[in-house]
Each structure stands twice: as C-alpha cells, then as structure tokens.
Amino acid sequence: MRPRNSKLLWRLLAFLAMFTLIVSACGNDDSSDDGAPTAAPEATAAAEPTAAATAAPTAASTDTSSDEADTTPRTQGITIGAISTLDGPFAALGDFSMHGVKLALLEYGGQLEGTDTRDSVSGASVAGVPIELVIEGSDATPDVAVEATRKMVEQDNADIIIGPLSGDEGLALKDYIRDIPDVTLVNGTSASQDLTLRDPAANVFRFGGDGAMWTFGVGTYAYEELGHRRIATIAEDYSYPYDQVGAVLTEFCAAGGTVTDRIWVPLGTQDYSSFVAQIPDDVDAVFFAMGGTDAINFVKQYDEFTGQAIPLIAGPTAVDQSVLAELGDRAEGLVSSGPVVDDSGLSEFDAFAARLDEVFPGQTPNIFNIYYYIATKSALQALEEVGADISDGSRAFQAALAGQSWTTPIGPVFLDDKRQAVVDMYLRQVQDGSQVTIRTLPQVNATLGFDRDDYIAKGSFSRENPPCG
Template structure:
C-alpha cells in the first residue's frame, strides 16, 4: 500500500506524540552519545560559510558542555567542498559509517538537492540550512526542516520595500548561476513587478568568477542593482562595481548573503548605506542574540552572520526537540515530530514550521552602518512571520513551476 507524503507526515507526528505519551515506547533509548553530523563546505568557493557553520555549532555545544538533554553529544563534521557528488558521499559516510542520529546542513542548494532523496530513504532527521525551494514545496520530505529560509523568502520583503518605500522603478539583478541565485532573483522579480516595478536586466555569473569586469561593463542604467551572491562573491563584485564608478550612479541592494557579516569584515566605507535582507543580523536586539553575537565576536574577532547563525539556530531547535523527547534520538519518528512541532525562541527570534517543514519567522531589512568602528547590518525594518509563500495563495503557488532563470518570465528586459 502506498501513502501520500501528507499521510506519512501525519503518521510520523502521531508516532512522535505516542512516544512522548507512553514511556514504554522509548525503552530502546541508548545511553551512549548523541551523534550529530554536520555537512559543511569547508573548502572551495563557499568555504568561508562552511567554516562559520562549524565554528558556531561547536560554540553552541561547548557552551552546554557538549551535553544536550542529559546526554553527551559527539559532533562529526564532513567537508562537502561545495560539490554535489561529494556531499552525497559524505552524507552516506555519516549515516552508514558514523551512524549519526541526525544531520545539520549542507550549505548549498545544489548540495541539498543531490542528497534529498537519500536522506528521506534513510529516514534521517535533517535540520537544513540550504535555501533550495522545492525541498519544502513540491517535493517535501517528512524528515527535513529548513531553519533559515527559502532562496526567495527574504527577497520578497526587500522587493516590496524597494517599490513602496525606496520608490525604485527599475532594477538590474545579478546573481551566482546556480539554484540559489536563480530562485532568489526570481522571487525578487515576482514581487517587485507585481508591485509595479520592472526588472530590466538579469545577469548570472559562474559561482567561481575571478573577474566581474566584463559583466559590470554590460550593466544597464537603472535605479538599483540587486545582488544575489553567496560566499565572498558579493565583496569582490562590489569592489569592482565601485572601481567602474557605478555606485554613484545607481543604488546597490542585496539578498541575504550578499553582504553577510563574514563579507563585511573585509570591506571598508564603500559598503556604508547598502541595504540587504535576511532572517538574521548580528545586531538583533533580543536576549539570546545579545549573548551569542558578542561571544562569537570575542572568540573569532568578527560578527556572526547567515552561516554561523544557521547552525546555532539548528542547535537551539535540536536542543528543544531533545528536551521534549527526553534525549531519545533512537526513536527517529518522535525526534522528527518534536523538531517539526517546535515553537522555539532562538537568536533570530521565535520560529515555527509550516506543514512542509519550512520555517516561518521574521525577515529583516538591514542597512550597513558603523558601530564601535566596525561595519554592521543594522536592522531598519522587520517583516514578522514571513512564510515561503509570501502573500500568494499556497495552492496556486504550488501549481506553478519552481523558480528558475526563466520562471517567472521576464517581460520587461531591455535589449
């Protein structure tokens, strides 16, 4: 007999609830360490992000004496190198060799897509940080949740803000040429144009672009340019953009990793005033973040950003789930149900998950300013409880193709 994903999720949740209600169902709980696998790109073009992921998760566990819900935790880190095939190999090693109880990561959308079916087949509880849209849309897995956002989820508020508050009418987008960049720009385009703006040019560059000069020379005149870059690409693009004298002619705005805190630490005053959007900022004024961000900065000499926060939040959600299941990671269904049922207070604010396993949480519009002599992403506006469907009807949304280079169609491109 076959069952739908919705039915399976329901049964999974039911199993979790039953386990919590009946202590006899958790008798198989072990007394050994909880083994957590981390998939992080520690080499390659995304290495800075992957390294931050490991630093923050290690800090989270160390702050708790490497103990969660009364059980010791063993963290096993695997370097995916930002390569899909390597990500799959490392995931297999974590599950089949290291016998991990859950996985956090990986970072890149193309890595996550490469291992999604395998993780579901192995019924491995996974706390994802990758933004790959369809993993929580048309092809959700009951064993996966995303704690960050989809590629487009944070771009939606910035697109609306650009029209309604910044009064921009024409924008050029430039992004890394892979799923994350495609989906982010597509979501931004949809909301920007639905609010009366026009995307007049779309540029996609290889992930490991050594020189942006030829692309910058092609940029058309517009009110602003939107950066859909990851890793250090935003920093390198902006430097050349300024060298070409374009920053004085058009505004620069960016997605959630374009001017991440890990990028800002290498920049100077040229970044001041640039607006970006994200689900996190090291400047967030809440008790948990006011403890985390200064501690991270003290230890590593720079502010935490998207990458570091993604695994720290993963740790917070996992800890809440482990407390709910009394540390019983051997009952995977119960653990996954507890994760999906989370309503945890985290360094990014309170979060919960929709029926597809995607986070619902605040999105922040940020402006690069100076604080104590360093560049920071100051929060200037909060959009509360943003979902992956924005204001669109969920059923209609899911009938459309996943966002891509060509969807939605760009109807206002200038020749």
C-alpha cells in the same frame, strides 16, 4: 666535488621543505579523521558500540548493547553528524557554521576538544544520554556532500545530520536522506526553495528561511519607498540566485515596476568588467545576488567602473556579516533583506554574540554560525523532550522536532506542516560596517504570503521565471 655536494645539499633542503609541508598538511587532516573515533570512548564510556555496528547502517537506533543495557531501553549515545564546506571556495563559511554547532553543544555540558574547526566536542549529554559529534567537510559540490554524509551515517552511525551549507548540496542530501527514515536531517544554511517547498521529505527539517524568503520585502521597498521603476538584475547562474532574483521581481513587478535586463554570470567569475558593461544606463537601480568571493569581486569592480552611479540593491548573502568587512566602504548604504541584523536588540542575539566571542575570540554573529546554532539547538531541545529516546526509529523525536517553537537569536521560529520554518526577516541597510534594521518583516513563510497552490503552480524560479511586464 663541489657540484655534487651542493647538489646533495639542494636535494636535502628540498626534501626537508617538502617533508615539513606534507607533515603540516597531514596534521590538519589527522585531527579530522581521528578526532571522532578517539572521542568515542569518552563520550560513550558506558557502552561501547557493538561490533555489529557495521552490519546495519543505523545500528545505533536499534541495538541495545546486549548485557549491559538493562534499566533503560537505550544506553548508547546519540551521534550528531555536522557537515559544512570545510574546503574549497566557501571554506571560511564552513568554519563559521561549525562554531554554531559547537556553541549549541556547549550548552549541554560539552567541552571543546581543541580549537581547530574539525576538533569535536566531548562530554555533552541530553537526559543522561551522551551526545557525540562527528564533523565532516565538503567543498560545496553535491557529490562530495553526499559521500561525506553517507560516511557519517554508515560508518559513524550518525542519527542526526546538521547541514549542509549550500543550495544544491541540500537538494542532493534530501534525496539521499529520504530513503533512510530513521536518520534526521536538520538543514544548516542550504537555501534552495525545494528542500521543503516541492516534494518534501518527511525527515528533512529547515529552521531558517530559503533564498526567496531571505529576499522578501526588498522588491516592494525598492518600488514604494525608494521610488525605483526600472531595474536590472545581475546574479550568479544557478538555483539559489534564481530564487533571490525571483523573489525580488515577483514583488517589484506586482507593484508595477519593470526589469530591463537579467544578467547571469557563471559562478566563480573573477572578472565582472564585461558583465558590468552590459548594465544599461537608464535603470533606477541594479539588484545583485552573489555570494562570498563573487560579491566582493563584483562590488569592487562595479564601483571602479561606474562609481556606483546607479545604486545597488543587494541580495541577502552578498552583504552578510561574514563578508561585510572585506567589502569595506563600498558596501556603505546598501539596502537588502536578510535574516540577521546587528541591532535587533533581542536579548537572545546579544547573549549569542557575547558567548560566541567568549568561546571563539573575535568571531561575530553571521548567517552561518547563527543558522547552524539554531539547527543544532532545535535538535537538542527536541531530543530532550523525548528523553533522548530514538529507539522507535526517531518517530517521536521527529514529531517533537516538528513542534519546536522558540525564540532564536534572530527572532521566533516555528515550522509549517512541510517542516519549513516561518521566521522574521529584516529589511536592513549597511551603516558603518554593520547591518542596521530599516524594518522588521514578521513571520515570513515559504510562499511569501501568497496562496500556497498558486505560488507552487507558478513553477520554480529560473532565468526567465517570473515573467515581468
């Protein structure tokens, strides 16, 4: 009797536990799946999307809602689809980026529907046209990013895509979106050079720097001001760190310095001990380019193994404000280049920081919330200029977007003829857990000030490119 009873009890307990786990897990997902459709009736109360929407992927830009639409050419809302890494290793960064998107929409009369990352914003409008927000997540892999974007374009009729977050996702989305000229991609934080540098797409816009631009200036500074002559580099083994190492070495070697070793580690390495062991003793500094968990693991282990006997120079995202707290004291004094500093004194930055903390308590500015904010706000400003009319296949809107020139929380921005931003960068140093300006590097462009044809002819940065010494 007893064994049987206790067995039953066990199973009941286990079942209950599993059930609560599943229910709470689904709770998270529900909001993402259902959030957008339930938001739609409020946002587009004037005119429900027609049933034919499924027939044409970009129906929103061509339909005129038959009978109801008589005065204006277009009474349907405009849909913005935001994509970032809401799962996987960069999940926290995905949260940050959505904060930026939502802050921009709040400025246009929107209201948060909830506090969860996947909760949308309702009630926003530009020139009387309601703006709807759809949120999708990826796990930082290009395939998932393309599928999520395809879903937003084909099922949610998104007209504008904001995102993605990581480099290779950006390249994949460029290839996808190129064939759908009515839809516009405004990049989030994807920092691949070739999103805009080589073979650009007419409907892809980037209002921020790329991996090489973010790293601009630090190579020269290391040679001239810090007096380094020989350095080693250690970085993750894929395109974005190639760009960072490439930018540093381009300057450092042009100044006369040499690089002894370029160490490439697989993305997501946990244990850096064997890589740290390869760094030679006779270099003046070590440049490291890593992101997120990798940066935290590397800096910690480099510190434990060497006591930072050879000084580190950091890549832009390795010491971004989003990981500084976790890096702690070990990051003190690290020099890097990057787009965001905490002491720029720009009124736009202080206003952004205050508003961010007000809407999302405890959040502070970092590259992700700022870049997604700039992307979304640029799109909304351009929509305003064309009266939120994208019925011409977004041509006028895209022209207005290309002409955007405004002062963002991190300085002035305007686009070149490849729709790539020219922006200010900062040479900076970590002091007391925040990024302090050493000097401002004004108007950094996609070719780092070199002649465009020469720069492109040198080829994409890779494990061996640029050659040095």
